[in-house]
Amino acid sequence: MTIDPIQLTADLIKCPSVTPAEGGAITLLETLLSANGFTCTRIERGGIHNLFARWGAGNNGRSFGFNGHTDVVPVGDVAAWTVDPFGAEIRDGFMYGRGATDMKSGVAAFVAAAIDFVADTPPDGSIVITITGDEEGDALDGTTAILDWMRANGETMDHCLVGEPTSPDTMGQMMKIGRRGSLTAFFTATGVQGHSAYPHRANNPVTAMVRLMDRLASHELDQGTDHFDASTLAITTVDTGNPATNVIPAQCRATVNIRFNDLHSGDSLSQWLNSMVDQVADETGITFDLRVKVSGESFITPPGELSDLIAGAVQAELGVTPEMSTTGGTSDARFVKDLCPVTEFGLVGKTMHSVDERVEVAQITQLKSIYRRILQDYFA
Numbered sequence: 001m002t003i004d005p006i007q008l009t010a011d012l013i014k015c016p017s018v019t020p021a022e023g024g025a026i027t028l029l030e031t032l033l034s035a036n037g038f039t040c041t042r043i044e045r046g047g048i049h050n051l052f053a054r055w056g057a058g059n060n061g062r063s064f065g066f067n068g069h070t071d072v073v074p075v076g077d078v079a080a081w082t083v084d085p086f087g088a089e090i091r092d093g094f095m096y097g098r099g100a101t102d103m104k105s106g107v108a109a110f111v112a113a114a115i116d117f118v119a120d121t122p123p124d125g126s127i128v129i130t131i132t133g134d135e136e137g138d139a140l141d142g143t144t145a146i147l148d149w150m151r152a153n154g155e156t157m158d159h160c161l162v163g164e165p166t167s168p169d170t171m172g173q174m175m176k177i178g179r180r181g182s183l184t185a186f187f188t189a190t191g192v193q194g195h196s197a198y199p200h201r202a203n204n205p206v207t208a209m210v211r212l213m214d215r216l217a218s219h220e221l222d223q224g225t226d227h228f229d230a231s232t233l234a235i236t237t238v239d240t241g242n243p244a245t246n247v248i249p250a251q252c253r254a255t256v257n258i259r260f261n262d263l264h265s266g267d268s269l270s271q272w273l274n275s276m277v278d279q280v281a282d283e284t285g286i287t288f289d290l291r292v293k294v295s296g297e298s299f300i301t302p303p304g305e306l307s308d309l310i311a312g313a314v315q316a317e318l319g320v321t322p323e324m325s326t327t328g329g330t331s332d333a334r335f336v337k338d339l340c341p342v343t344e345f346g347l348v349g350k351t352m353h354s355v356d357e358r359v360e361v362a363q364i365t366q367l368k369s370i371y372r373r374i375l376q377d378y379f380a
Helices: 005-013 025-035 100-120 143-152 205-218 266-284 305-318 361-379
Strands: 039-045 048-055 062-069 094-096 125-132 159-162 174-176 181-190 232-239 251-260 287-296 323-325 342-344 358-360
Touching: 005 025, 005 094, 005 100, 005 361, 025 039, 025 048, 025 100, 025 125, 039 143, 048 143, 062 100, 062 361, 094 100, 094 361, 100 125, 100 358, 100 361, 125 143, 159 305, 159 361, 174 305, 174 342, 181 205, 181 266, 205 232, 205 251, 205 266, 251 266, 266 287, 305 342, 305 361, 358 361
Parallel strands: 062 125, 062 159, 159 342, 174 323
Antiparallel strands: 039 048, 048 125, 094 358, 181 251, 181 287, 232 251
C-alpha cells in the first residue's frame, strides 16, 4: 500500500492539536504505523502525549531516526483567517491550516516514505520515528520524555533527521546542521520610592536599569564563528508598571534574550550577566535580582556523513544542493544531539505560525521522495 502524504497531511491538520492537546494526531499516527509493521509505544508525561515507533530489531544493523511534532501554536484571531484553521482546504495549489508548514506536512512525508520503504525494500536495520506533542510549548515533557524513555529501555538511533521547515524561500534551499543557543534573562531592580520633585530622597531603579540595559545592548558578544553568525542580544521589555508621572517607582523589571553561538555556553553568559549586574549595583546602590533560563545550548553536527546523505538526496530529487546553516530559533534537535548526530531538513517555512498558514501541495510529495531516497541511500 502506497501512503499518500497529501491526504495524511490533511488528516493531521484536521486534528486540533494545539499544545498541549493531542487532538487525535498522535493516535492517528500510532494506528497507521502499527498497521504497517511498526512497533509503537505511547509515552505520556506531564499530560503530554508522545509516540515512539520502531520498524526492525533495535540491535540489527544501523538505525535511522526521525523526529517531529504534531502539536501546533494557537490559531490566534480566527476571524482573520480566510479558511477554517483545521479544515485542510486546498486552494490554488496550497493546503491551508494550522500546522500545514510547521510541521504536520513534514511528519506526513516521512511517515509515508518510511512505510513505503520498508514494504518495498525491507532494510537491514531499523527505522525509528519519534513524534512529540510538546515542541511548541515548554518542551519539558515532549522529545525529552521520549529520549528518557529510550535510554531507560535500551533504545537507540545512530543518526536522526528532524523534519522542521528549514528553507527560507525555495524547496531544498537549506538544511540545519546546528542551532544557536537561547538564553532569557529576567532582571528586577529595587530601589527607594519617592517624589519625582525630590529625587535625592529616592533611589531610582529605572536609572540603574537603563544603565545596565545600555551596557548589555552595546556590548559585542563576538563576531561569529566558522558555522555561526555573531551572537545577538535583544532587550525585549523594560517595565515599571508605574502610572504616575510624579512618583519614582520602587522597582523596575527588564527582560533580555540572547541567541548565542559555540563561543559561549549558558553558564558563561550567566556569569557575564551577573558581573554586569554587580558593576551597576555597586555604582548605583540599587539591588538587583537576576533569573536566567537557558532554553538550549548551541550545537553543531560537523559536515560529514549525515549532511552529505541529505544533500545527495535533495540534489538527486530537485537538482539543487542545500546550504548548510545554523540560523533560526531553537528546535528539538537541541535534545536529540545528546543521543546521536542530528540534522534538520524540511519544507519552506514562510508561513509557519502565521494567519492562513499553508503549504504548497507539490512540495509535500517532493519531500516524501527526498525522505525515501535518504532512507534508500542510508541503508544501501
